[in-house]
Amino acid sequence: MGDSLSGIRSSGIDKTLHGLFLGLTVAWVLALLMPVAYTIGDALKSTREIVGSRLIWIPAVPRAMEIAVDYSDYAREQEALGIAAADIRRKIADEALALQWGVLQDLDQDQKVWDVAVTCFMGGRRIHQVRSNRKEWVIFKYLCGKTSYTLPIGLFSFFQQYPEREARATYWHERDWTGDEATVPANNSALAERVRATIRDLPLRYVFDQPKEPLKGRVLTVNERPAPERLLDNFFIAVRTAANVQDDPLGFFRYFLNSVFVVLVGILSQCAISGSAGYALSRLFSPGITKIALLFVVITLFIPGLVLLTPLYVTISDFKLAGTIWGIIFPYAAWGLNVFLFKEFFDQLPGELFEAARIDGCGETGIFVRLVLPTSKAVFGVVTLLTFSAIWGDFIWQNVATIGNSKIWTFPVGLTYTVLGGVGGQAVFTGDREIRPEIGAAASIFAAIPTIVIFGLMQNSIKKGALIGSVKG
């Protein structure tokens, strides 16, 4: 087979046609791969780059920004009003947080700034710094003096999920910290100058105590540089967003482990139950019984999976398995298709082998364990592969079987509901978290990785599997 047609000589019009066919094939392959390639690009973009009016193929390099703000005048003003120094510093810290957050929110859209640091100066000393980047959207770092504090708060649910307002003050500041010596960095680009003007007028929407007030400090400098190391941030955000939905120390990896468990038990069960059933059909039953047993298996192949969706759910409820991981595995225990694969393979084994073993006094179970299993690695590999890809991607059943217990969400179900935007056309919100297309794209790539790895590892099995059917047929 293979390149049988390549040997045929071509001339004249044939050469033109071959060229035409090649051109069409290349165009078609490119069109086929375009959605996947575009998704990989999307995973590196900002929201604006995806939904904007311009079609962008190559994502821009994200930028990092450092903003220096002087609070000397503000502090003097407050001091005159008789406010304690520690409280003034607290107010400044509040404002720095709001500014940092506001800049990250506003600039991420236009300028793809994915890393923002705000440093507060007072009387030539650096007293406070807020630093965060998109990667750590849900965890803000506060550098107050020598210590850095981490506040576990979600970005989009900042106000709702962090009720201990009083506790905040203890995080904000070390009372006796009066800052360290530091020189204010110089401005470094035209963009920085433009941004500086914007920041001055930016209403600080996120300040706790004073909503929508302009900045009280004076913007000294805005430094801006390319930050290519931030390019993969969307992947981290995807993981964090998925993990943050349920209060679980394993977070994102819970879905992954659930899927791995379901797939592993499924494969083991398929190999054991379908394998022994296939062997019984192929080598043990007399022809009459084989016919009846085959019919029993064939009928299961003709039942549409969708029809069984409701009654299967009711069935696992009957067995008190609904909402448990064993309920998901229940219908994966054995498939008629795998029984047939095993039967086809065992049919091919030479009959003389079995006769010889029987004459040597080997029992039927002994033959299966000592003779058949060692020679059947190929078919077990193929069944493993087929079962893996079938169970790993089976969204419909896993979606139903995990109703009411998000702890047992499997990989496709968990990703779909947390970062891929849910089901249906218009659902783009899950809980209080907005789903962004770039995060969904990153999550899609995550979901494809295990399949690619498994297929890569089991290439040999794929080739052998293609032979199982062909040798007989």
Place this chain on the structure above:
Amino acid sequence: MAEVPPAPVRIGRRWIRGLQARRNLVGLAFFLPAIVVFLLAKYYPLIRVAYMSFFDYNFTEPPGRFMGVANYAYAFSNSLFWKAFFNNWIMWALGLVFGFFTPMVQALLLSEVRLGKKVWSFLYLLPVLVPGIVMLLIHRAILQDDGLINQILALAGLGRVGWLTDPRIAKIGLNILGLLGGGLYVFVILAAIEGVAVELHEAAVIDGANVWQRVRHISLPAVKPVMWVLFINSLGGAMENFLHPYLMTGGGPDNSTLTMGMLMYNEAFILFRMGQAAAYATIMLACAILLSTVGIYLRKAKIDLN
């Protein structure tokens, strides 16, 4: 069976029969787990769904109130049911229009490509590595109002199309990416093309046939049986249209992509009317049995033809 040798002497036959009986027993032990699994996970739910369809099924006190055929009467008098029923068929047909011949054309083109044939066939297979649900979500993203396809249309100076949001177009939108083709079918069909004896092609060349004529008169006929099988397979899957609308449109807009599967799912897991859902499922089962029977007849008809 082939491996049971003819008895050399008369005494041996009874011994062999005894051996076969013992083998049957061992076989039963080997087959028993499969019997249990198939009974529990296939046959019992199958009977269960038919049984449930006659009740206003109640989870806490199963099976609840007996309804007779009221669930079926409701189904057949429900305009939504008929909409879903016909949507199923329209979308099956659209799936064939956009996706059925694509792998065939791709394989026919590929069979006569001389340069980098292995590379192109590998690239055709590549999207198979992406799990189906992820591929659907990628398709959903690029079909959205501000998605890739509309962006390209805008670049070409054409207006935007509501692929998933316009009730008149959504059915096409769900199926149009079948035009991209690729996948395993390309390989299956390519194998059929390359299975033709090379002498046939050589003889055609000597008779002065060009590439087009060889594709038209040698490769295309070789593909026909495979396409026939694929067509029968698609018939079997006609009732199983669920994941596309569920993930991409949610059955909307204006129920224009609602399928039988979606209707059943909504009834069971959104409205929790299991009895009604079971009635829909039983109707789907009846349709599927009918289609399978048609498929078996078509297969037989094809065999008779040859």
